[in-house]
Amino acid sequence: MDIEKIRKDFPVLSRMVRDRPLVYLDNAATTQKPAAVIEAITGLYRNYNANVHRGVYLLAEECTQAYEDSREAVRRFINAGSTEEIVFTRNATEALNLIAYTWAEANLRAGDEIVVTIMEHHSNYVPWFRLARRKGAVIRIVPARKDGELDMDAYRSLLSSRTKLVGIAHMSNVFGTINPVKEMIALAHRQGAAVVVDGAQSAPHIRIDMQDLDCDFFALSGHKMLGPTGIGVLYAKSSYFKSMEPFLSGGEMILRVTLDDIVYNDLPWKFEAGTPNYEGAIGLKAAIEYLEALGMDTIEAYERELTTYALEKMRTVPDIFVYGPSDPSKKCGIVAFNIRGVHSHDIGTILDSEGIAIRAGHHCAQPLMIDCGVSAMARASFYFYNTRQEIDMLVKALNKAKGMFGHVA
Amino acid sequence: MSLEELFKEIIIEHYQHPKNHGHLDHPDAKSEGSNPLCGDELQMEIAFEGDRIKDVMFSGNGCSISQSAASLMTEAIKGKAVGDARRIMEEYKHMLQGSTYNADMLGDLEALSDVKKFPARVKCASLSMAVLDQALQQKK
Numbered sequence: 001m002d003i004e005k006i007r008k009d010f011p012v013l014s015r016m017v018r019d020r021p022l023v024y025l026d027n028a029a030t031t032q033k034p035a036a037v038i039e040a041i042t043g044l045y046r047n048y049n050a051n052v053h054r055g056v057y058l059l060a061e062e063c064t065q066a067y068e069d070s071r072e073a074v075r076r077f078i079n080a081g082s083t084e085e086i087v088f089t090r091n092a093t094e095a096l097n098l099i100a101y102t103w104a105e106a107n108l109r110a111g112d113e114i115v116v117t118i119m120e121h122h123s124n125y126v127p128w129f130r131l132a133r134r135k136g137a138v139i140r141i142v143p144a145r146k147d148g149e150l151d152m153d154a155y156r157s158l159l160s161s162r163t164k165l166v167g168i169a170h171m172s173n174v175f176g177t178i179n180p181v182k183e184m185i186a187l188a189h190r191q192g193a194a195v196v197v198d199g200a201q202s203a204p205h206i207r208i209d210m211q212d213l214d215c216d217f218f219a220l221s222g223h224k225m226l227g228p229t230g231i232g233v234l235y236a237k238s239s240y241f242k243s244m245e246p247f248l249s250g251g252e253m254i255l256r257v258t259l260d261d262i263v264y265n266d267l268p269w270k271f272e273a274g275t276p277n278y279e280g281a282i283g284l285k286a287a288i289e290y291l292e293a294l295g296m297d298t299i300e301a302y303e304r305e306l307t308t309y310a311l312e313k314m315r316t317v318p319d320i321f322v323y324g325p326s327d328p329s330k331k332c333g334i335v336a337f338n339i340r341g342v343h344s345h346d347i348g349t350i351l352d353s354e355g356i357a358i359r360a361g362h363h364c365a366q367p368l369m370i371d372c373g374v375s376a377m378a379r380a381s382f383y384f385y386n387t388r389q390e391i392d393m394l395v396k397a398l399n400k401a402k403g404m405f406g407h408v409a
Numbered sequence: 410m411s412l413e414e415l416f417k418e419i420i421i422e423h424y425q426h427p428k429n430h431g432h433l434d435h436p437d438a439k440s441e442g443s444n445p446l447c448g449d450e451l452q453m454e455i456a457f458e459g460d461r462i463k464d465v466m467f468s469g470n471g472c473s474i475s476q477s478a479a480s481l482m483t484e485a486i487k488g489k490a491v492g493d494a495r496r497i498m499e500e501y502k503h504m505l506q507g508s509t510y511n512a513d514m515l516g517d518l519e520a521l522s523d524v525k526k527f528p529a530r531v532k533c534a535s536l537s538m539a540v541l542d543q544a545l546q547q548k549k
């Protein structure tokens with residue numbers, strides 16, 4: 001990969017921040033956008049904007065085609081069997097809520113069990129927590145081991161015929177751990193449970209294959225993989241989508257409405273009420289094409305190399321504690337850490353003064369923070385446009401932060 | 410903006426060696442608050458004697474700004490009449506908002522005056538004031 005050439009594709013990467021070149025290391029929160037994505041969006045508004053699935057005129061045809069082409073791009077990207085299985089949402093959070101309020105609402109009963117991991121982002125925990133409250137269902141938590149990987153023995157023993165739903169982060173947004181979802185899905189299916197995979201962090205970094213994973217539901221967010229904000233995807237096996245009641249209702253999701261009857265639209269439009277975010281979908285298609293041109297395997301290999309380098313260099317900072325797997329083959333692109341004596345929030349401010357953007361706080365994963373015995377962590381997260389030089393700058397700034405707060409016992 | 414304006418020596422000193430940190434044996438009022446964005450957590454406990462704040466302690470954890478602000482704030486109001494404490498808190502609020510304020514009333518708290526140049530950190534500096542306010546409201 002020619003990183004210097006790649007970086008030129010991202011206009012914001014050449015800007016200065018506080019008189020220094022921007023070092024953007026908060027990619028797990030959201031990624032920057034290449035010109036191709038920005039131009040796809042402006043191109044829509046300059047050339048062919050019209051509401052989709054409505055008009056009989058050329059603009060509407062072009063726009064509808066572009067919207068549906070985006071769906072096909074997503075299908076190809078995650079290797080789903082059919083575009084019937086691809087529903088556009090606002091983000092991963094909305095995709096996960098859609099499952100909670102439709103399939104899970106209809107299928108869970110009092111006493112049923114929901115198994116989720118300790119590593120979940122709030123968006124793959126809070127909807128299940130609320131569902132469990134509504135239904136009298138029980139939540140069971142898969143713990144993490146000291147090395148930042150899931151405790152698979154515990155997972156096996158939590159599964160039973162009472163398990164109706166399993167929720168797993170494909171990749172942790174804190175530890176960066178890539179969880180063994182394929183094996184976990186097979187184990188859950190043996191108990192007849194449905195499996196929801198939160199792919200918000202994995203889809204940007206590793207090859208995603210619905211045929212290989214065999215999960216029942218998969219959620220992702222466009223903005224974390226070069227796409228614009230406001231567009232996400234819910235994949236569900238069509239057998240699930242077919243059995244599910246609509247989520248939101250109104251225009252677009254119906255075929256026919258009379259005063260005493262309603263016929264729902266075909267899949268996937270049955271789950272897309274109202275004018276969809278076709279701007280977002282068109283931007284997401286450009287993002288997917290960008291990723292495909294680089295190749296997901298190339299991206300993963302480069303990021304793993306970068307993560308290995310980062311782990312090695314960051315460990316030289318005095319009093320640093322790095323969370324999650326220390327084996328770079330078990331994770332990708334994310335390093336969460338604390339430095340004794342310097343709160344993560346202060347680290348964030350000190351790094352910002354050097355033009356370096358990282359995240360500090362609880363990362364919408366408070367159960368995991370509690371499990372680690374902290375209230376906050378700092379997190380550097382990489383994407384394929386980051387470089388070793390940027391990691392060197394990060395490490396230099398971390399040493400500066402440590403120096404400012406001195407050495408405390 | 411420079412980091413030295415934010416992380417003044419006195420702020421780091423109060424962060425590393427906070428005053429009034431811990432718990433009271435018999436608090437008359439107790440309150441807690443957090444900054445959901447960054448996970449700063451703070452509890453305040455107050456013992457009153459008549460109209461006076463006889464003692465005040467804080468606990469919790471968080472960044473240098475939230476913790477040093479709690480330390481400096483408790484120092485500033487300890488032993489004061491409730492009305493005077495409120496006036497100090499009011500001046501402190503003005504300072505963080507970037508309005509004019511009475512520096513004499515604030516004393517060492519003025520070390521936090523440059524926090525306003527770091528908008529992302531103003532919440533950290535305000536937390537102790539908000540938690541303290543809740544505790545004071547419990548005074549009969």
Ligand SMILES: Cc1ncc(COP(=O)(O)O)c(C=O)c1O
Nearest residue numbers: 091092093121123173200201221
């Ligand atoms: C693992 C994981 N799941 C879900 C989400 C939620 O994504 P969004 O806020 O785009 O819905 C995030 C975002 O931080 C995440 O990291």
